[in-house]
Amino acid sequence: MSDTTSSPADLPPGGQPAGGRRRPSAFRLRFQAVSATLASIPITLFGLVLVTFFIGRVVPIDPVLAIVGDRAPQDVVERTRLELGLDQPLYVQFWRYLEHIVSGDLGRSVMTSNPVTQDIARFFPATFELASVAMIIAVLIGVPLGVLAATRQGKWVDQAVRLFCLAGHSLPVFVLGLVSLLLFYARLGWAPGPGRQSIYFEGMVDERTGILTLDAALAGDWGAFQDALAHLAQPSMVLAMFSLAYIARMTRAFMLGELRSEYVTTARAKGLSRRRIVWGHAFRNTAVPLVTVLAMTYAGLLEGAVLTETIFSWPGLGQYLTVSLLNADMNAVLGATLVVGLIYVALNLLSDLLYRLLDPRVK
Amino acid sequence: MLTRRSMLLASAAAATLPAGLLARSAAAQTPANVLVFAKQIDDIISLDPQEAFEYTASELAGNVYQKLVTTPNSDPAKIEGELAEKWEAAGDNKTFTFTLKDGPKFASGKPVTAEDVAFSLTRAVAMNKPPAFIINQFGFNKDNAAERIRATDPKTVVLTTAEPTSLSFLLYCLSAAVGSVVEKAAVMSHAQGDDWGNGWLKQNSAGSGSYAVRQWKASESVVLEANPHSNVAPKIKRIIMRHMADPSAQLLGLQKGDVDIARNLVADQIKQIQNDPKFTVQFARKASLMYLSLNQKNPNLAKPEVRQAIKLALDYDGIQKNIVPTTYAVHQAFLPAGLPGAVTDLPFKQNIAEAKALLAKAGLADGFEVSFDYASAAPSSDIAQAVQANLAAIGIRLSMLPGEMRAVITKTRARQHDIAMLRWGSDYFDPNSNAEAYSINLDNSENAKNRTIAWRASWDIPELSARAIAAREETDSEKRTQMYEDLQRDHQKVSPFVIMLQEIEVSVARAGVKGFDMGPMNDRHSYTNITKA
Numbered sequence: 001m002s003d004t005t006s007s008p009a010d011l012p013p014g015g016q017p018a019g020g021r022r023r024p025s026a027f028r029l030r031f032q033a034v035s036a037t038l039a040s041i042p043i044t045l046f047g048l049v050l051v052t053f054f055i056g057r058v059v060p061i062d063p064v065l066a067i068v069g070d071r072a073p074q075d076v077v078e079r080t081r082l083e084l085g086l087d088q089p090l091y092v093q094f095w096r097y098l099e100h101i102v103s104g105d106l107g108r109s110v111m112t113s114n115p116v117t118q119d120i121a122r123f124f125p126a127t128f129e130l131a132s133v134a135m136i137i138a139v140l141i142g143v144p145l146g147v148l149a150a151t152r153q154g155k156w157v158d159q160a161v162r163l164f165c166l167a168g169h170s171l172p173v174f175v176l177g178l179v180s181l182l183l184f185y186a187r188l189g190w191a192p193g194p195g196r197q198s199i200y201f202e203g204m205v206d207e208r209t210g211i212l213t214l215d216a217a218l219a220g221d222w223g224a225f226q227d228a229l230a231h232l233a234q235p236s237m238v239l240a241m242f243s244l245a246y247i248a249r250m251t252r253a254f255m256l257g258e259l260r261s262e263y264v265t266t267a268r269a270k271g272l273s274r275r276r277i278v279w280g281h282a283f284r285n286t287a288v289p290l291v292t293v294l295a296m297t298y299a300g301l302l303e304g305a306v307l308t309e310t311i312f313s314w315p316g317l318g319q320y321l322t323v324s325l326l327n328a329d330m331n332a333v334l335g336a337t338l339v340v341g342l343i344y345v346a347l348n349l350l351s352d353l354l355y356r357l358l359d360p361r362v363k
Numbered sequence: 364m365l366t367r368r369s370m371l372l373a374s375a376a377a378a379t380l381p382a383g384l385l386a387r388s389a390a391a392q393t394p395a396n397v398l399v400f401a402k403q404i405d406d407i408i409s410l411d412p413q414e415a416f417e418y419t420a421s422e423l424a425g426n427v428y429q430k431l432v433t434t435p436n437s438d439p440a441k442i443e444g445e446l447a448e449k450w451e452a453a454g455d456n457k458t459f460t461f462t463l464k465d466g467p468k469f470a471s472g473k474p475v476t477a478e479d480v481a482f483s484l485t486r487a488v489a490m491n492k493p494p495a496f497i498i499n500q501f502g503f504n505k506d507n508a509a510e511r512i513r514a515t516d517p518k519t520v521v522l523t524t525a526e527p528t529s530l531s532f533l534l535y536c537l538s539a540a541v542g543s544v545v546e547k548a549a550v551m552s553h554a555q556g557d558d559w560g561n562g563w564l565k566q567n568s569a570g571s572g573s574y575a576v577r578q579w580k581a582s583e584s585v586v587l588e589a590n591p592h593s594n595v596a597p598k599i600k601r602i603i604m605r606h607m608a609d610p611s612a613q614l615l616g617l618q619k620g621d622v623d624i625a626r627n628l629v630a631d632q633i634k635q636i637q638n639d640p641k642f643t644v645q646f647a648r649k650a651s652l653m654y655l656s657l658n659q660k661n662p663n664l665a666k667p668e669v670r671q672a673i674k675l676a677l678d679y680d681g682i683q684k685n686i687v688p689t690t691y692a693v694h695q696a697f698l699p700a701g702l703p704g705a706v707t708d709l710p711f712k713q714n715i716a717e718a719k720a721l722l723a724k725a726g727l728a729d730g731f732e733v734s735f736d737y738a739s740a741a742p743s744s745d746i747a748q749a750v751q752a753n754l755a756a757i758g759i760r761l762s763m764l765p766g767e768m769r770a771v772i773t774k775t776r777a778r779q780h781d782i783a784m785l786r787w788g789s790d791y792f793d794p795n796s797n798a799e800a801y802s803i804n805l806d807n808s809e810n811a812k813n814r815t816i817a818w819r820a821s822w823d824i825p826e827l828s829a830r831a832i833a834a835r836e837e838t839d840s841e842k843r844t845q846m847y848e849d850l851q852r853d854h855q856k857v858s859p860f861v862i863m864l865q866e867i868e869v870s871v872a873r874a875g876v877k878g879f880d881m882g883p884m885n886d887r888h889s890y891t892n893i894t895k896a
Contacts, residue, residue, distance in 0.1 A: 059770075060766070060770045060773060060774070061767065061769045061770045061773050062769075062773040062776070065769055065772060065773055065776070066769065068493050069416050069417075069493045070772055070776075071416060071493055071494070071496075071790055072493040072496075073496050073812075073813070074811070074812050074813065074814055075812070076491065076492075076493065110408065111405070111408060111581070112408070112581035112582075113408055113409050113565055114581070119581070122580070122581075123582075178611055181611075181612065181615055182615070185615060185619065186615050186618060186619055189619075192621075193612070193615065193616050193619060193621045194607060194609075194612045194615075194616065195605060195607075196583075198621075199393060199394075199397060199399055199603050199605075199621075200394070202584060202586060202603055310608045310609050311609050311611075311612060312612070313605065313606060313607045313608065313609070313612060315580070315581075315582050315583040315606070319582060319608070320582065323405050323582065326767055326769070327769065328769060
């Protein structure tokens with residue numbers, strides 16, 4: 001799913017979204033005013049729409065076929081082609097689409113026959129819930145692991161972390177997902193099966209936010225809340241495993257850089273406790289680059305993870321985008337891509353703002 | 364010491380580990396009055412029976428709505444009244460009168476009236492969505508529907524066709540999902556503009572079948588609730604169909620007891636549990652064929668000898684046994700087994716020598732090269748490779764062009780392929796559905812209005828087309844069946860279609876789950892008699 005938003009080099013094996021990535025320009029950017037970033041947003045989004053739109057039109061699938069099916073008589077096909085404006089030149093089609101977007105209309109999805117905005121409002125919360133929990137797990141485990149590895153560089157702890165990260169990064173998600181289902185669901189019975197909730201709760205909780213755990217909590221239905229949380233556990237851990245490995249490796253690298261600095265030697269010479277040096281000085285200085293890594297990892301998770309979602313029957317953005325793409329459902333693809341683009345832009349902006357808070361030099 | 368032998372043992376143990384894990388499944392059970400299907404349901408676009416043409420939506424329509432007539436799965440050629448008590452054709456074979464049964468009631472509790480029937484058929488005609496042609500081919504259109512589809516009293520519907528029509532042809536077409544009867548009052552109360560209530564009926568239901576739609580969440584689930592007023596009351600109160608894209612997840616759910624019936628297991632999974640007493644495997648021949656289309660624009664493929672040589676070069680049995688042992692059967696006629704008039708004998712067996720002789724006769728003893736389009740997903744990709752190897756044996760070299768299914772279809776619709784491997788499911792339960800697709804092409808020009816499969820293969824067949832039309836119009840049903848059988852046999856001798864396999868739908872239920880009635884068409888899969896022990 002990352003194809004439209006990240007460079008191919010970021011695509012790790014298994015097709016999962018890239019854990020994240022450091023923009024080389026991050027440090028330069030932080031000296032620029034937020035307004036400059038804000039100004040670049042429309043340009044970025046325009047470029048995104050342009051590229052996606054034209055890719056969508058060169059795909060060798062007839063969009064009319066996707067709508068009326070293979071059986072429709074020729075007059076229905078022609079009528080639909082006219083309705084879609086597919087007889088118009090490409091630039092006219094693009095202009096029309098832009099006009100619609102600006103007025104907040106992303107068109108209708110062929111696949112679900114709903115307005116795309118409504119679909120995204122339904123699929124995105126599922127992804128948001130999964131990605132956020134995965135992110136929390138990844139940060140809570142990945143960052144301390146990275147620090148631990150850096151402070152014990154070359155020791156067995158470091159090697160063990162390295163091995164763990166290597167496994168996390170290179171084990172294909174479908175293997176991890178299926179083995180986890182096999183073990184925790186089928187064999188041990190600790191975790192519930194695929195899906196967002198058990199059939200007992202199907203349709204029982206009013207949808208307000210689309211985030212099931214939150215909806216259940218708002219409704220005060222703690223049984224449903226527990227059920228939703230239990231269903232979250234497996235997919236979020238599988239998803240976290242991947243990001244965690246990346247975060248730990250990056251944290252370790254940043255920490256090593258800091259630990260070699262002269263101020264650490266000075267602090268040591270002054271007799272500061274090891275804990276003060278590691279957490280109070282070195283770690284605080286890694287916070288700035290780490291924020292970028294975390295923001296981009298989170299953005300990657302929010303794109304939706306196709307394989308994880310498929311294995312765990314999680315109706316998220318990744319599945320929506322993939323199925324739409326395979327069906328040449330271009331309104332849906334463009335809409336979802338735009339949302340993903342917006343997420344990246346927003347998280348970039350957020351990390352820029354965080355620099356300002358974290359780095360005393362940027363005032 | 365780590366010997367070679369212990370290494371082998373260890374790896375063998377590692378390989379059986381997952382199977383060992385699976386063997387011990389806990390006894391979690393779905394509630395007794397709820398049935399859970401695991402199925403890939405992301406094909407659903409709309410639940411409106413006058414619009415939907417997809418597999419899952421047709422299946423749901425068959426359980427939520429009733430039609431005037433239907434065919435029982437035990438004897439699919441027989442026509443039974445579902446809403447209709449009786450019917451008769453007038454002497455001119457243009458006027459058909461249906462008398463409704465007493466008893467069928469919508470989920471709202473109101474009885475089904477002739478007005479609802481006329482409204483539903485008119486609705487199909489006027490909305491003119493993809494499946495509408497099944498009804499429209501009798502000469503209905505939105506301007507004449509009011510006079511040709513009439514409710515003459517609360518129990519009587521009269522249809523007037525444009526041309527003299529075979530009664531069995533009309534009835535089979537009315538038994539399609541598009542002929543489902545919706546409740547006029549319920550639908551029109553939700554109408555917006557001139558949408559005939561389509562916007563609402565896409566996601567809801569207003570039918571008299573065993574179930575009513577309670578909720579549909581795209582790519583997530585469909586929930587059906589028993590229709591309390593139905594005259595065909597179901598045994599199970601609630602059906603939950605969950606979207607599980609991954610067959611492994613479906614199997615796990617089944618073994619774990621969270622799923623009662625899994626619908627998309629793949630061949631090797633079925634093999635694995637076929638003999639397990641904890642599960643019941645059910646097979647049903649589906650009206651869906653896998654075939655090769657040989658584009659007649661290619662001068663080599665246009666030679667009659669080449670077409671027959673290709674049919675003789677394929678190892679049908681080998682492909683079926685090795686690649687799709689449980690999910691396809693060998694079939695070589697354009698009418699799938701299960702449909703009235705289907706020819707089930709298999710005239711083609713692999714015969715390399717004869718195939719080579721035919722090629723030589725065509726002046727192509729050294730073979731030739733053509734492109735080959737096929738869907739890149741399994742099992743198409745594996746079958747395509749077998750086809751490639753078989754044809755290589757007689758000197759025909761295929762340059763392989765795997766693609767997304769819809770891309771392959773797009774290409775054949777534009778007649779740009781040489782050889783393409785495709786699937787075709789019958790649109791409705793009448794021999795004409797496939798006869799028309801495979802053997803009617805009255806206008807072979809680029810701008811033809813009717814672009815059948817025969818047109819897509821650029822196969823110009825004025826004489827065969829006439830025969831297929833004559834068969835459609837034949838009012839004597841026995842004679843009609845005979846005409847279709849002759850047509851299929853002649854088709855096998857000359858057509859540019861290598862019909863290879865017929866799809867088998869497989870569903871696997873937990874032991875104790877009984878009564879899922881599967882038919883040759885998706886709208887014939889009935890949930891009404893399902894019970895759970």
